[in-house]
Amino acid sequence: MNETRIKELLTSMPKATMIAATKYFDSQQMRTLFGYGVHHFGENKVQDLLKKQNDLSDLSITWHFIGHLQSNKVKMMINQIDVLHSLDSLPLARQIERYRIHPLPCFVEVNISEETTKYGLHPKDVVKLIQDLQECATIRVIGLMGMAEETKEESVIRSQFQILLDLQTQIQALQLVNAPCESLSMGMSNDYPIAYDMGSTHVRLGRILL
Numbered sequence: 001m002n003e004t005r006i007k008e009l010l011t012s013m014p015k016a017t018m019i020a021a022t023k024y025f026d027s028q029q030m031r032t033l034f035g036y037g038v039h040h041f042g043e044n045k046v047q048d049l050l051k052k053q054n055d056l057s058d059l060s061i062t063w064h065f066i067g068h069l070q071s072n073k074v075k076m077m078i079n080q081i082d083v084l085h086s087l088d089s090l091p092l093a094r095q096i097e098r099y100r101i102h103p104l105p106c107f108v109e110v111n112i113s114e115e116t117t118k119y120g121l122h123p124k125d126v127v128k129l130i131q132d133l134q135e136c137a138t139i140r141v142i143g144l145m146g147m148a149e150e151t152k153e154e155s156v157i158r159s160q161f162q163i164l165l166d167l168q169t170q171i172q173a174l175q176l177v178n179a180p181c182e183s184l185s186m187g188m189s190n191d192y193p194i195a196y197d198m199g200s201t202h203v204r205l206g207r208i209l210l
Contacts, residue, residue, distance in 0.1 A: 015201070020206070023067075023206065024207060064204075068086055071091060082105070083107070085107045086109045087109060109121065110163070112164060127171060140179075141178060144181065161186055188205065
């Protein structure tokens with residue numbers, strides 16, 4: 001890992017939170033990243049999250065869960081995270097409501113590329129879910145998350161990220177108490193400059209940090 005490069009990435013996006021996707025790093029590498037100024041970490045798997053939290057309990061880390069979350073894993077981890085990036089159904093929200101002690105900032109995951117290999121709601125189903133989520137007092141929808149397809153066609157990436165921006169505008173117009181939807185979690189190692197240019201507030205970087 002290149003300290004100078006990582007610090008340049010941090011300063012290049014002053015209006016966004018840079019989250020290190022920790023599936024690429026072991027606990028010692030994460031400790032090094034923390035020393036470089038990366039204090040937000042995003043894990044994809046529940047067991048890895050719990051292990052790394054135990055290893056790094058002395059550090060003031062903000063923990064994001066960015067992977068697909070199964071309802072049967074909610075109980076063991078939901079009070080261990082600060083932000084969830086992959087809320088995609090009402091049943092999952094109800095499980096969170098059952099076990100979460102304090103309100104949880106959540107991103108609703110949207111399948112903006114409509115690829116069958118990716119999780120997330122179809123764009124047309126997003127507003128309805130967020131309206132239904134108002135019944136869950138511990139769910140606070142702070143924004144939307146989406147992954148554009150891996151392509152070198154910038155116009156395709158921009159058009160898919162634009163879906164999130166348009167949905168965000170629709171949701172904000174509803175003025176729902178628990179869904180301010182002021183944030184956008186979009187952009188990864190291959191497309192983060194485009195995402196940031198379009199207003200992303202949270203970028204999830206992995207390979208590029210190595």
